[in-house]
Amino acid sequence: MNGLQETLIETWHFYKRTLTLVVTGSKLYYAWCFSLLAIIVTGLVFYLKQHEVGLIATNMNDQVSWGLYIANFTYLVGAAAAAVLLVIPSYIYHFKPIKEIVVLGELFAASAVVMAILFVMVDLGRLDRFWHMIPFVGSMNFPQSLLAWDVLALNGYLFLNLLIPIYLLVKFYYRKEPNWKFILPFILASIPWAVSIHTVTAFLYNGLPARPFWNASILAPRFLASAFCSGPAIIIIIFQIIRKVSRYTIAIEDEALFKISELIAYSMFLNLFLLSAELYKEYYSQTVHIASFKYLFEGLHNHKQLVPWIWAAMTMNVIAFIIFLIPATRKRLATLNLGCLLIIIGVWIEKGPGFVIPGFVPDPLGEIHEYLPNLVELMVSFGIWALGLLIFTLLMKVAIPIETGEFSHVKYVERAFRMDEERQAWKSWK
Amino acid sequence: MGDKLYNRREFIRNVSLTALAGLSLPLFSSCSKEEAEDFLQKHFREMTSEEKKRVIAKLEQRYLQKYGRKFQISTKEALPETLWGYGLELSRCIGCRRCVYACVKENNHSRHDPQLQWIRVLRLKRGNLINLENSEHYYNPDLVPEKGFVYLPVQCQQCQEPPCVKVCPVHATWQEPDGIVVVDYNWCIGCRYCIAACPYKGRVFNWAEPNIPKEEINPSVHYLGNRPRMKCAVEKCTFCIQRVRKGRYPACVEACPTGTRKFGNLLDPNSEMRYIIDRKRVFRLKEDLNTESKFYYFFEA
Numbered sequence: 001m002n003g004l005q006e007t008l009i010e011t012w013h014f015y016k017r018t019l020t021l022v023v024t025g026s027k028l029y030y031a032w033c034f035s036l037l038a039i040i041v042t043g044l045v046f047y048l049k050q051h052e053v054g055l056i057a058t059n060m061n062d063q064v065s066w067g068l069y070i071a072n073f074t075y076l077v078g079a080a081a082a083a084v085l086l087v088i089p090s091y092i093y094h095f096k097p098i099k100e101i102v103v104l105g106e107l108f109a110a111s112a113v114v115m116a117i118l119f120v121m122v123d124l125g126r127l128d129r130f131w132h133m134i135p136f137v138g139s140m141n142f143p144q145s146l147l148a149w150d151v152l153a154l155n156g157y158l159f160l161n162l163l164i165p166i167y168l169l170v171k172f173y174y175r176k177e178p179n180w181k182f183i184l185p186f187i188l189a190s191i192p193w194a195v196s197i198h199t200v201t202a203f204l205y206n207g208l209p210a211r212p213f214w215n216a217s218i219l220a221p222r223f224l225a226s227a228f229c230s231g232p233a234i235i236i237i238i239f240q241i242i243r244k245v246s247r248y249t250i251a252i253e254d255e256a257l258f259k260i261s262e263l264i265a266y267s268m269f270l271n272l273f274l275l276s277a278e279l280y281k282e283y284y285s286q287t288v289h290i291a292s293f294k295y296l297f298e299g300l301h302n303h304k305q306l307v308p309w310i311w312a313a314m315t316m317n318v319i320a321f322i323i324f325l326i327p328a329t330r331k332r333l334a335t336l337n338l339g340c341l342l343i344i345i346g347v348w349i350e351k352g353p354g355f356v357i358p359g360f361v362p363d364p365l366g367e368i369h370e371y372l373p374n375l376v377e378l379m380v381s382f383g384i385w386a387l388g389l390l391i392f393t394l395l396m397k398v399a400i401p402i403e404t405g406e407f408s409h410v411k412y413v414e415r416a417f418r419m420d421e422e423r424q425a426w427k428s429w430k
Numbered sequence: 431m432g433d434k435l436y437n438r439r440e441f442i443r444n445v446s447l448t449a450l451a452g453l454s455l456p457l458f459s460s461c462s463k464e465e466a467e468d469f470l471q472k473h474f475r476e477m478t479s480e481e482k483k484r485v486i487a488k489l490e491q492r493y494l495q496k497y498g499r500k501f502q503i504s505t506k507e508a509l510p511e512t513l514w515g516y517g518l519e520l521s522r523c524i525g526c527r528r529c530v531y532a533c534v535k536e537n538n539h540s541r542h543d544p545q546l547q548w549i550r551v552l553r554l555k556r557g558n559l560i561n562l563e564n565s566e567h568y569y570n571p572d573l574v575p576e577k578g579f580v581y582l583p584v585q586c587q588q589c590q591e592p593p594c595v596k597v598c599p600v601h602a603t604w605q606e607p608d609g610i611v612v613v614d615y616n617w618c619i620g621c622r623y624c625i626a627a628c629p630y631k632g633r634v635f636n637w638a639e640p641n642i643p644k645e646e647i648n649p650s651v652h653y654l655g656n657r658p659r660m661k662c663a664v665e666k667c668t669f670c671i672q673r674v675r676k677g678r679y680p681a682c683v684e685a686c687p688t689g690t691r692k693f694g695n696l697l698d699p700n701s702e703m704r705y706i707i708d709r710k711r712v713f714r715l716k717e718d719l720n721t722e723s724k725f726y727y728f729f730e731a
Contacts, residue, residue: 053638053639053661054636054637054638054639054661054662055620055635055637055662056544056637056638060637061637062625062631062634062635062637065622065625065626065635066622066626120621123621123622124619124620124621125618125619125620125621125622125635125636125661125662125663126618126619126620126662126663128465128469129600129617129618129619129620130619132473132600132602132617132619133599133600133619138600139473139476139600139601139617140599140600140601141598141599141600141601144596144597145596145597145598145599145623146597147597147599147621147623148599151599204623205626207597208593208597208626208627209593209629209719210593210626210627210628210629210719211626288561288563291563359626360626362562362563363631364562364628364629364630364631365550365552365562365565365567365584365630365631366552366561366562366563366564366565367565367567367631
């Protein structure tokens with residue numbers, strides 16, 4: 001009885017202190033959170049308008065029936081899957097610098113999945129019927145529909161990427177050795193699961209013979225390759241920001257960032273190689289199926305809206321590849337960051353709008369209808385990105401002090417002198 | 431201590447619930463009364479006949495209020511030993527689009543901004559047929575047929591292996607025993623995956639709340655066919671399910687001035703469709719995709 005009461009009180013303390021931790025911060029922290037909130041509210045207002053009048057509020061139509069939302073969804077699934085690039089070196093190969101930050105990477109993946117799911121939700125015409133998709137409650141078309149697979153895969157991945165980091169953080173909060181027999185199977189499961197979320201998302205497009213642009217078997221490998229460029233690039237940037245603004249001294253070593261950037265170099269090579277394999281096949285064989293590629297890369301019947309975008313993306317990807325290939329530029333933070341930014345934008349164009357829109361142009365009856373997102377779609381998208389960033393910020397606000405040992409069970413706080421010792425203990429099991 | 435703890439917790443709970451309600455209130459308030467009423471409605475195929483009757487009564491009441499007409503809403507099931515097939519004689523089509531507008535009227539399509547159409551007539555330069563990239567969808571001459579062009583009407587091809595049914599994440603669309611692919615407009619979540627999957631552009635989406643002038647409404651409807659639809663649900667040609675299950679021809683077949691359009695039961699050896707398949711040179715659009723469509727194009731022998 002006494003033990004239970006103590007646990008309850010401690011849990012309450014944990015929540016209370018977490019809340020305090022989240023709502024107190026520097027001026028910069030407040031400014032950041034409130035600007036994100038402002039963007040979220042703006043996005044919500046635009047979404048409400050869309051919800052009221054229907055999807056006619058967007059620029060999508062019967063010709064191009066998916067647009068910016070699904071483009072963002074595709075990109076974010078990839079970014080989320082990329083956490084696996086931290087999981088493998090840290091838990092399998094015990095590469096220490098990355099092990100220090102793997103929990104943060106997993107929380108990043110969780111935030112990215114939340115954004116991906118939200119992008120699907122805002123794209124649904126009938127949000128009120130969302131429950132039709134819930135297994136056992138509605139009538140999910142499993143295993144026939146790849147969208148049903150995606151719902152299961154994404155939610156499973158979200159569960160894993162919340163369970164693993166939260167379990168480890170709570171254990172450290174209480175200064176207890178994690179039960180590896182319990183958590184290791186989940187960690188191991190998260191590796192193939194990361195690959196599966198992006199594979200399933202690729203298959204979602206891949207399985208449509210009506211759309212030759214997507215109906216290429218190289219699609220899933222291409223998706224994974226580009227995801228393993230963009231996701232880690234975002235993580236490298238975010239970790240440096242954390243290192244700069246966090247008042248705790250979190251151990252994010254340059255070496256970890258350089259290791260991640262080396263992985264990006266390999267992935268970008270694969271990405272460019274697979275793309276060129278596809279381009280070769282289309283341009284050498286010159287069948288009618290080349291139409292979408294032509295629309296994307298050179299314009300079709302004088303419709304060339306996407307052409308400058310894709311060439312910009314190609315240029316960025318190639319420059320970034322060179323930066324990441326050469327150890328000297330890879331291992332200098334200035335050039336490293338430039339490369340990351342180029343990859344984040346380049347891959348977004350390539351596998352977001354540059355991948356979704358040409359699938360619809362020309363449409364199956366040969367009609368060419370050019371699509372550009374309108375203000376509603378842009379604002380709703382910004383709102384979701386802001387929400388994801390806010391979720392990630394708040395998670396970091398709690399996770400980092402736990403990682404550094406500043407935020408822990410009450411009885412340890414009073415014995416601050418033991419802190420260093422404890423930190424050593426934490427590091428040794430890691 | 432305990433007291434204080436309870437109060438605090440209660441405070442936090444109240445604040446968060448209020449915030450949640452406050453956030454979702456605009457969402458609820460932008461739902462119409464109809465949407466709220468239909469929220470928990472079951473999938474059509476899972477309803478008992480009693481539940482179907484209740485839904486029909488509700489809809490009749492609603493339509494009476496909205497359009498001032500008494501509707502007959504049928505839920506008539508497929509006729510036994512029937513598999514509907516369609517024939518279209520390309521050499522006869524003059525591209526007048528009367529089928530398009532007969533369909534719009536019969537099937538209670540949204541009329542203005544946007545006007546939905548289930549039939550699309552493509553104009554192709556003579557010498558082209560399969561590469562639709564060279565087609566014109568919005569030709570608008572004073573007189574048809576135009577010299578040097580042929581016309582290719584396309585609508586839902588009622589595939590026997592429909593890609594749209596396969597991809598629907600919620601079973602909102604399915605194939606009936608008589609081969610017609612239908613949609614439960616009340617079950618569709620509006621994800622538009624079926625539109626991406628259809629090789630024939632056979633599906634259109636209600637991007638906005640559909641509008642039909644009262645005086646143009648067709649009150650003789652089928653639940654899975656031409657009943658008035660709602661915003662953000664998908665819809666498609668049903669071979670005029672409301673007509674063909676009562677032994678009538680689809681509206682487009684009746685409207686065609688040149689006799690281009692044929693219709694019949696593929697399982698009946700004496701039907702017009704079987705006659706055409708046996709004696710004419712028929713082909714189906716995009717046969718290479720193995721959709722096994724039941725829409726046969728043909729030329730005069």
